[in-house]
Amino acid sequence: MPEANIPLWEVFIRSRNGLSHKHAGSLHAPDATLALQAARDLYTRRGEGVSIWVVPSNAITASDPAEKGMMFEPTASKVYRHPTFYEIPDEVGHM
Amino acid sequence: MYTQALNAQALDAEPDRADPGVAKVEDAVRLQRFQERIDAEERIEPNDWMPELYRRTLVRQISQHAHSEIIGMQPEGNWITRAPSLRRKAALLAKVQDECGHGLYLYAAAETLGVAREELVDQLLSGKAKYSSIFNYPTLTWADIGAIGWLVDGAAIMNQIPLCRCSYGPYARAMIRVCKEESFHQRQGYEIMLTLARGTDEQKEMAQDALNRWWWPCLMMFGPPDTVSQHSDSSMRWKIKRFSNDELRQKFIDATVPQAHYLGLTVPDPALTFDAASGHWRHGPIDWDEFKQVVAGNGPCNAERMARRRQTEEDGAWVREAARAYAEKNRAKAA
Ligand SMILES: [Fe+2]
Ligand SMILES: [Fe+2]
Numbered sequence: 021m022p023e024a025n026i027p028l029w030e031v032f033i034r035s036r037n038g039l040s041h042k043h044a045g046s047l048h049a050p051d052a053t054l055a056l057q058a059a060r061d062l063y064t065r066r067g068e069g070v071s072i073w074v075v076p077s078n079a080i081t082a083s084d085p086a087e088k089g090m091m092f093e094p095t096a097s098k099v100y101r102h103p104t105f106y107e108i109p110d111e112v113g114h115m
Numbered sequence: 116m117y118t119q120a121l122n123a124q125a126l127d128a129e130p131d132r133a134d135p136g137v138a139k140v141e142d143a144v145r146l147q148r149f150q151e152r153i154d155a156e157e158r159i160e161p162n163d164w165m166p167e168l169y170r171r172t173l174v175r176q177i178s179q180h181a182h183s184e185i186i187g188m189q190p191e192g193n194w195i196t197r198a199p200s201l202r203r204k205a206a207l208l209a210k211v212q213d214e215c216g217h218g219l220y221l222y223a224a225a226e227t228l229g230v231a232r233e234e235l236v237d238q239l240l241s242g243k244a245k246y247s248s249i250f251n252y253p254t255l256t257w258a259d260i261g262a263i264g265w266l267v268d269g270a271a272i273m274n275q276i277p278l279c280r281c282s283y284g285p286y287a288r289a290m291i292r293v294c295k296e297e298s299f300h301q302r303q304g305y306e307i308m309l310t311l312a313r314g315t316d317e318q319k320e321m322a323q324d325a326l327n328r329w330w331w332p333c334l335m336m337f338g339p340p341d342t343v344s345q346h347s348d349s350s351m352r353w354k355i356k357r358f359s360n361d362e363l364r365q366k367f368i369d370a371t372v373p374q375a376h377y378l379g380l381t382v383p384d385p386a387l388t389f390d391a392a393s394g395h396w397r398h399g400p401i402d403w404d405e406f407k408q409v410v411a412g413n414g415p416c417n418a419e420r421m422a423r424r425r426q427t428e429e430d431g432a433w434v435r436e437a438a439r440a441y442a443e444k445n446r447a448k449a450a
Contacts, residue, residue: 026438045223046226
């Protein structure tokens with residue numbers, strides 16, 4: 021009988037306090053405890069982190085890149101959300 | 116961070132598969148748009164549309180690269196228990212552990228293209244997939260560990276630095292991680308060579324002997340000459356590859372010949388000459404028959420490497436089974 025595949029996890033690492041966790045890569049592990057240990061061995065061999073999150077890959081819902089036009093267009097057309105949209109004389113200065 | 120499930124959905128959602136005519140026109144348009152993105156140095160990410168050949172080329176290249184890292188642990192692992200000092204032992208152990216990590220980053224990068232790691236490992240174990248020819252040579256003396264770090268990891272660096280700009284995002288990111296670690300590998304190897312080269316006559320002889328045996332196989336690591344190399348055209352157009360085999364080989368020779376001279380060693384190529392006009396070292400003919408033999412499975416250690424890898428897989432089966440059973444039991448308890 022072929023072996024069942026071992027689940028995939030995504031690894032997020034906080035490189036130092038004050039920074040947020042950032043995606044570092046993926047790994048396979050049967051459970052969360054082993055995923056954490058494997059993440060330590062695989063992604064922090066040179067002091068890359070002070071904290072690790074592991075998340076089952078299939079728990080992540082991702083946006084579809086094919087729909088990115090529809091998904092992100094509204095931000096492109098709303099120039100009035102940016103400070104540069106507003107005209108203020110130079111001598112007023114900025115805050 | 117792209118699950119296989121997501122990739123499967125993306126494939127199912129391909130429109131108009133039922134009408135091959137429509138699909139063809141669609142594909143031509145998509146292909147052109149894809150090439151424009153590549154030309155604009157945009158990175159391609161896992162769930163983006165990509166030509167089937169691009170996907171297949173990457174799966175083959177990334178998985179072969181991963182297999183090479185994993186098999187590559189064997190020749191060096193051979194010397195861990197016999198390293199001449201604690202300092203050397205700790206360094207070698209850390210290096211071999213890094214190579215395992217490289218293999219795992221790379222399998223993960225390949226998996227973003229919709230294949231399972233288990234499937235890739237099966238291809239290696241069944242002999243269907245290849246790995247770098249260099250790991251089919253034996254490590255006979257401690258000096259070989261120096262030569263491997265200096266030359267084999269040096270050649271890997273030459274290959275991998277341009278791959279940090281590969282058009283496929285996950286591969287490029289894995290390579291950035293790998294390249295950061297390779298520099299330690301290359302330096303610890305050269306330091307071993309330097310120590311031997313400055314040692315007793317016998318030690319210097321050992322260093323020379325290792326260079327003699329590793330030099331030509333290292334030049335072969337870059338693959339067949341450009342005149343006969345397959346796969347290259349589309350790989351270059353799609354910016355999977357940015358330099359040809361011969362270009363990378365030349366860079367490697369130009370970097371390592373002066374390093375050999377610094378060691379006071381002789382490069383085992385009587386035809387080697389410095390071409391002052393171009394500033395390049397010109398090498399003599401490479402024995403491509405030897406390369407073909409090693410790739411075909413007839414190198415000095417092919418059988419040994421595969422037997423060891425298969426044995427390891429078998430020996431680990433009960434561990435994987437136990438870990439799965441334990442995880443299952445805990446899930447049942449929590450439910
Ligand atoms: Fe490596
Ligand atoms: Fe390495």
